[in-house]
Amino acid sequence: MTITDLRRGDSEGSKPRIPPHNVDAEASLLGAMMLSEEAISTVLELGLTDQDFYKPAHRHIFDAIRSLTIGGEPVDPVTVGEELRKAALLDGIGGLDALVRLQNATPAISSAERYAKIVRDAAKLRRVITAAAAIAEIAYSEPPDVDKALDEAESKIYDVSAGKLNEGAQQLSDLLSQSLETIEERWNNPDSMTGVPTGFTKLDELLLGLQPGALNVIGARPGMGKSALALNMAVNVARNTMRPVIFFSLEMSAYELSQRVLASEASVPSEVLRGAAPTERQWTEIGRAVGRLDIPLIIDDSPSTSVGSMRARARRVRLAQGDLALIVIDYLQLMGGDAKVENRQLEVSEISRNLKLMAREFNVPIVALSQLSRNLENRGDKRPNLSDLRESGAIEQDADVVMFIYRGEAAGDSTAARGTADLIVAKHRAGRTDTVKLAWIEPFTRFENFFEGTSPTTI
Template sequence: MTEPDEALEAGGRQVPQDVPAEQAVLGGMLLSKDACAQVLEFLRGNDFYRPVHERIFSVIQDLFGSGVPVDVVSVHTALMESGDLSRVGGGAYLHTLIASVPTAANASYYARSVYDRAVERRLIEAGTRLVQLGYTGSRGTSRSTDDLATLAQQAVFEVTAREQAEDFNALADMLQPTVEEIEAAGKRGGEMVGVPTGFTDLDRLLNGLTPGQLVLVAGRPGLGKSTLAADVARHAAIRAGQASAIFSLEMSKVEIVMRLLSAEARVPLHVLRSGQLSDDDWSKLAKCMGEIADAPLFVDDTPSMNLMHIRSKAQRLRQRHDLRLLVVDYLQLMTSPKRSESRQQEVADLSRGLKLLAKELHIPIIGVCQLNRGPEQRQNKLPQLSDLRESGSLEQDADVVILMHRDDYYDKESARAGEADVIVAKHRNGPTDTVTVAAQLHLSRFVDMAIV
């Protein structure tokens, strides 16, 4: 599809480009909505070497962004309406693009090749500008050598920089939308805007879990931090109908579902594990399964997940099922694909990555964390923010930190047996407080004690 000398520089050298990969990318996007979503995450129109490919990509991008199904027919129609159909080779070329790729599954792989070649071309352009700056210098101009160095740095930075002007807004442009949001909140009459936790007092304090928040639920082993996180996901999915996902690095799918059934059917967990159910237990279980079967709750128990895996899976769930809440259990079991100087630095990278993912997907993410032995060394056993294990960055990155505490965990004769304190130790957007809930851990759940 290229002329013999189209990809040659004046010096006869090959310009970095991969036309077959460009065709494979576009063909994959014409075949699959998922391929469109994956490619559009990082590829832009000006990454394509051939202008006709850039034009086709722009049409696909516009259709996908408008919610219109992307296929040969819709793209053909859009190109015909814009008068560009003949310029890109007509409808026959669109079918050539589809024929160039056997499966849409590899679209992101080919997109990476297209992007890499684009970066190489920009490097050549930046190098040319640097050479020109070096020859021109500051002679006969008002520019100093410091100015030249700044221009050179800018040229190199622009190689991989993306045009994201929409990320920056003047204050005058943001005032009206902010006032509108305040007015909308007033019209809701105090109605919660975030994902409900299922605990009345906690929802009043936090106004639900807000999209973009990183919420840490931390505690010593056995205090019920995983149970609380699962309770929130269970309530969001089953009661509120909001798609939720649990990525568990500690428990298997079967164990998680067994805990969920125990909580919903009110059949003790140890009875489910033993299989010694009475007729009444089986009846409760059957009724429960019928009620929750269609709940939008997803579970992944892949061991040794790293941030890249979590990001990829969460993005797919967001695209396919409108994911509204993600639970990662638990953070210190995650691994980092890149080498870090220490475990503390690795955990810092992971917590920062989860915070950025929450903002990117516009959902709250609950990260379950272990506390160190600090509470056990104090007289009152109450946990503190400083007890967050392995990294102070956990406290820094989190919008909300919830610490779990149970008196009867340390004192079996406690007058508060059966109660648990959900301590909101950090709340970036509001007050901190302690919410008391009932601990029914034999049923793998906590129960609201608020008086409505």
């Protein structure tokens, strides 16, 4: 008996058996991918490949969509059709009309993940059939070394289920081994960090950097410098790691933020970039700063404000540019939920919970900026604390680290030192809390390391 015999059945005259598949699910999935970036991200995150599709035309369409996505190109019937035309495959799949029909016939974009799982499961069953046929072929060949044949058979079954045993659950021994490696690294390199350095020395010593999978919240009243601190961190991380950093800005445009970054880096007043004529020295510094800012910092000011839309865009960046180093969100209260909820407090609770899940999914630190309650202004002591987080106690609960910016001079304290800021680490799930002093260079909208008795150093 051969593999072909198995596929046809044992008895003479039996009809060929058709392998498991669901062409409707394949078509609906491809249509959803041509309608939604989030659907594309969801499908690629599941690890689907062109070989998971049963119909050859669907394999080609999926491959074209994936190629466009990796290249950062838009995906729709026209662009997919052009990609297929260049590969001389468009006529074979039925032309552009076939792509339009796929898109128009999609029952529900929101069901893309379900369609993908149907396609994936059918593909797994086909692989089981192929593996079983190959195992039968091994047995019918009557191999001289039976133990070796069994090993080969087990290997084929394992290939089908590879990775399934490792989803979610992990052996304690493996986790302890990882912990020992981390401790040994710290022992051999006392100055090394387990997280991503922010560029602020005292803060990095306290937190050991921003930890992968951690949600970090920075809160402050307006005018304290939340966005400036987050931008400084984003630039430092992108420059030091040369890995993608995404800055989701829900308040300022990408252009405004780029002007802030340039002014800070060049050490020139921001009004110079807004229209005032620069001096020759300032012009020289601006040119040098542009060269230094050749870093993988992506500023996203898209109007979509839900965690789901941000997750989809982050997946696309990761697919095109590699693993992320940091995600920054400015700011939390401007975000919207992925689903309708009864009130804003519940919505913010959902947002903070989903941000924590997003940090774990990407294994990357997230820095989310947060407004503070106006009640803070009515207190004699205007230094913020955890109860001042606006709209929801869930932010405090979900965050691994909560920091507050306090500048006495901005709060109206006439006794406060000028040009300084306190970064109050009020919550640190993995360690101690403390207050880190930073220098504040207001003309350049920049925070720096603070050194007692000396001028601040340039970041």
